[in-house]
Amino acid sequence: MNELHHTIPSNAEVETACNLQDIPKLEEWPTISGEGEYNHMEFMKTIDIFKEYFNIPDENISARLHFLFTKSEDKWYYKMRQHHVKHSWGWWKEQIIPKLANESLRFKMKNSFEEAIFSIERDSPMSWFLKKKDR
Template sequence: MFKEEFKIPAEYISSRLYSLFTKSAKRCYNKRRQDHGKHSWPWWKEKIIFKWENDSWRFEMEKYFEESIFNIERDRPMSWFIKQKDRLTALHPDMSQTMIHERILRKFGGDLEHAIRRRFIEPFSTEDYINSMGDITTMKIGRNWYKHPIENKTSGKAIPKPNKAH
């Protein structure tokens, strides 16, 4: 993509791979670089496609997408939404933004999904969805949507009302 669309020389792309990769991709790159030495961009492109563009990788990405549920105490709306969007885009590059947003919104279910949908009349951008998620999760509906298991247990003791000093 970079070579054809931006007319970047192959040597420059292959020299910048280390800074482009993160986590397991960076570890894999380092290992292959140690084992095979310096190579051109077409060689690296072939190795990258072989490593990550296969059925096993697709199955794993789909599994991560399906298992990832938004947790109001653990997840930040922006990072969670972007991660899900990146997973879907990697799995289905031709999927429209509207369909990506639909699949992500269906993962919320219930009140939170309804509250986010009520804010829109027509399909909006990813930023609009993320901003709405952030607003709603900090408001009362977001706190009511997610109840911590410990909070659901009642001790049976009456909670005294505070005295109001006038």
């Protein structure tokens, strides 16, 4: 007679399984498109908070990355993924920083900041305020 042997999961395994069920839905995760205004540091900090709070293993974060890079950034991600298959979230962060914190982004952010300063010659107070409110 064949007996099935069931193992009782440890408390750590049960806790991890519960936390993984509580992970925010994919649409609640930040994305990076490479277009418009975005903050790659905020992107990484949010994922770090999710990792810490929900005890998310690196492989679960890495598995979600292909959903989080969109538009022009997904091409970069897929190219990187071809050559670097299984890496930790920490490794991916090290790749994201030089990719997204380049000179053109700094230039774009500087210009955006300069445009954000109110100028009586250039802006009407109401339109400037509404533009800032929507950011």
